[in-house]
Amino acid sequence: MRLADLLSLPLVALWQQKTRTLLTTLGVIFGAFVLAASLSIGDGVQKTINREMRRVEFARRIEVSVSWGPAAPAARETRIEGTFNESRRQRLLKSQQEMSQRTRFARPKIALNQERLALIRALPHVEQVVPDVNDHGFAILENRSVNTTLCRARPDDETCKKRVVAGRFFESPAENAAVITEDLAYRLGVRSDAALDALVGTPLVLEFRAPKTEAPIGLYLANQNGDMTLETQQALETLMDRLPDSLEKLGLSTVAAAAIRGALKKPEEPTKPMPTTRETLTIAGVLRAPSDEELNAPHEYSVMHAGVLLPYETAAAVFFRGPDPKRKEGLNNASVLVDHEDHVKPVLAAIRGLGLEARAMVQFIDRQRLIYLLIFAGMTCVAAVALVVSAIGIGNTMFMSILERTREIGIMKAIGADNLHLQLIFLIEGAVIGVVGGILGLLLALAASYPGDSWVRSMVNRDLDIKLEDSIFVFPPWLAASVIAFTALVAILAAVYPARHAARIDPVKALRHE
Amino acid sequence: MLKPEPESSAGEIAIRLRDVKKTYGSDGAPVHALRGVSLEIGRGERVAFMGKSGSGKSTLLNLLGGLDRASAGHLSVAGHDLGRISRRALARFRSESVGMIFQSFNLIPSRTALENVELPMIFAGLAPRDRRALAAHALEAVGLGARLDHRPSALSGGENQRVAVARALVNRPRIVLADEPTGNLDSETAETVMTLLLEHVAQNGTTLVLVTHDEELGRSSTDRVLRLKDGQVAQ
Incomplete structure (x- = not known):
């Protein structure tokens, strides 16, 4: 057939x-x-x-963070006074110790410092390492200074690019440039459109001051605009120096005066001149405030609200040159971009091998x-x-x-x-x-x-x-x-x-x- | 192609049966349809089997046509030992060596006259063009050249049986087995069909085995009449 x-x-x-x-x-x-x-x-x-x-x-990104160790030991031993039965004493002791622990900062086991950032950058298939730099300092323009927050940014940040109203956004992650917001410019005394446009290309000085001490009392002296200038900062420090000697003139009770004097007591450490660092950058552009739509979109809060943005490698360099001794302990976080999602897992393992915490969206x-x-x-x-x-x-x-x-x-x-x-x-x-x-x-x-x-x-x-x-x-x-x-x-x-x-x-x- | 076994010394024997038995139902009450039939039919000979209903005529015809196998005995048809050949060879034997004509025509109702005649050639593996031509020729030979595309339901009883004759003869079988071929036809039509059949048999030297109740048809159409009674050849 x-x-x-x-x-x-x-x-x-x-x-x-x-x-x-x-x-x-x-x-x-x-x-x-x-x-x-x-x-x-x-x-x-x-x-x-x-x-x-x-x-x-998302699939190519790894979020790196430090692994936190125990907090520094307490200055004095926690004791429970009074007459309690043993089990209650132990409970009170435990809660007091926990409270004491919360008031002291933990230290990272492995610092996310420049050396480790360089090691991560050198790993195979790593395209980009963006240190998570969020800082604050004083922005100085000519003879005006004002406190501000600053944040690192990626040159390819499309949301930021859309906000540029004068000049440009960053062209490379390491250029010695900054962009500032319209709001910061205003606080620095810029009062016209022409003056704002003219900011592009002018130098911006950033001053970073280490906390003089770990002051046990926080005082805030604000001017009419709510801004802290270098002058008000210095005035506040002078006030804190002189206030203990003036307490008797305030008519406080003996107990109240003793409590405030205790709070203002300086740690027993040698007084050093307060270190400061200054960085001079060129203003590359000016950003408008983010729109409501941009604020509602998924984007980093600190980038959207910072007064000064720096390209991320410049920001890291500035951070590590800063005066605060704690900066030697490194950053808390960094973001790593891998060339292909298939390489995320090996890079993740390598970063964990450095003693750092690492999470990737690819796992999710x-x-x-x-x-x-x-x-x-x-x-x-x-x-x-x-x-x-x-x-x-x-x-x-x-x-x-x-x-x-x-x-x-x-x-x-x-x-x-x-x-x-x-x-x-x-x-x-x-x-x-x-x-x-x-x-x-x-x-x-x-x-x-x-x-x-x-x-x-x-x-x-x-x-x-x-x-x-x-x-x-x-x-x-x-x-x-x-x-x-x-x-x-x-x-x-x-x-x-x-x-x-x-x-x-x-x-x-x-x-x-x- | 099937290889027939060597024929008798004279080369004249088309069908040979030796003590052929057929029993239905092995358990309980077996029915002995054939009880040791022995006979020989020569090539080109026309033989009629007659007998009462239940005498074993149709059973014998089914065995000769390779539709069934004998329970015992030796059965050789057109040189093929039907007790020994495989199922597949038996199917090929049915396609190439025998042509069967039934009382009830047994045409496929959904196919036209031409397609019905083509069917044996499809199973024989002929090319469409060749078989179509042969089928048309066979139908023209039985006087149905104008009815090629008619389905059986559109043809008369006589015409249907002529289609069945054409189908049985189209592969030029060496043996034609006809089971009451005129049983459903009026006398005039029956005569036409038998004339066509006998003409073909005579022209091609084909062996004809005819099963019929019609005494006159048996005598007039064949060289020899064999009577079956209770599964045996009576005469």
Whole structure:
């Protein structure tokens, strides 16, 4: 028997039973549709997550932080006075010690200092190391000074770039430049648009002063604008020096005067001249205040609210040159960008090997992917069940068809069909139903993906404020091939028993069959 | 192609049965359809089997046509030992060596006359163009050249049986087995069909085995009449 005839006989038989073939194929179409849609959206969502993560660099970013050690030991031993039973004494002692611990700063086990930042920068696949520098000092413009916060920024920070109203944003992470806000410029005495534009290219001095002591009382002397100038800072320090000697003139009770005197008591350390450092940078640009939309968008708070921004490498250099001895203990955090998300895990391990804490979004993303995979695996199982149900339908339909065609099978046997011919004819009938059902189900899923994609896009845009660039339904060639192959396989398997039954029909009995 | 076993010394024997038995139902109450039939039919000979219902005529015809296997004995048809050949070879034997004509025509209702006649050639592996031409020629030979695309439901009983004759003869079998071929036809149509059949048999030297109840048809159409009674050849 020729191959073409082996294909045409089943096709003719299916065509002659159009309604039955259609109904049987509908079951396969539904199963294939669910399977294709499930695989498509599963793959599409994974790709969308990867694409979105790659777009916002989340997947390539590692957040590094120091590992904190115990706080410095308390100056004096904690004691519980009074008469308490032992268990209560222990509870009170413990809570007092914990309170004492909270009031003292912990020290990092391993400092995130310049040397370690350099080690991280030298790791393979590390593209960028952005130290998390947040500082405060005095900005000095000509003869005006004002206290301000400063923060490091990345030259590719698109939100900051949009805020530039004069000059430009940074061109490199190490340039000796600063950008300041309109607000800081105003506080520094700039009073016209022209004067603000003229700031670009002029020098800005930043002065950093170490805390003279760890003063046990905080006093704040504000001028009318709420700004602390160098002069008010110096006046405050003078006040704190002279206040203990003036307490008697204030008419305080003896107890109150003793309490304040105790609070103002200076630690017993040699008095040194208060160290200061000065940095001179060129003003590259001026930023407007962030809009409400920008403030609501996910962005670092300190970058959005700092009066002065420095390129991140310059900021780190300035920080480590600062006067505060604590700066030697390094920074608390840094952000590391890796060249590809596949390299995040080895870099993460290397950073942890340096004794630092490190976390990456990729770990969270992996968990999310696992969740999605489980969901879509469940959906695929449902689709497989649908196909199994379809397969039962196919088997039933074909069995009924064989019963109806018993005489025809007998005739075919009488005129020369052998068992193999008949088995193949019925298996091919099953395969045709499977392939056609698979293709139509696939096309249906493809057609449904357009409204489905629009709906998901609008939902994501509305609820998450994310504009998806590409479809979350993907139909790669492997998916189409898999769906069609699977439906064909299921249909063929469903046809095996009816086909064997057909082949075993006794032609003598079949020819008598009415 | 099947390789027939060497034929008798004279080369004249088309069918040989030696003590052929056929029993249905091995347990309980077995039915002995054939109880040791021995006979020989020569090549080109026309033989009629007659007998009452249940005498074993159709059983014998099914064995000769390779539709069933004997329970015991030796059965050789067109040089093939039907007791020994495989199922596949038996199917090929049915396709190439014998043509069968049934009382109830046994045409496939969903196929046209041409397609019905083509069917044996499909299983024999002929190319579509060749088999289509042969089928059309066979139908023209039985006077149905104008009815090629008609389905059996659109043809009369006589026309259906002529299609069945064309189908049986189209592969040029060495043996034609006809089971009551005129049983469902009026006398005039029956005569036409038998004339066509006998003409072909005569022209091609084909062996004809005819099963019939019609005494006159048996005598007039064949060289020899064998009577079956209770599963045995009575005469």
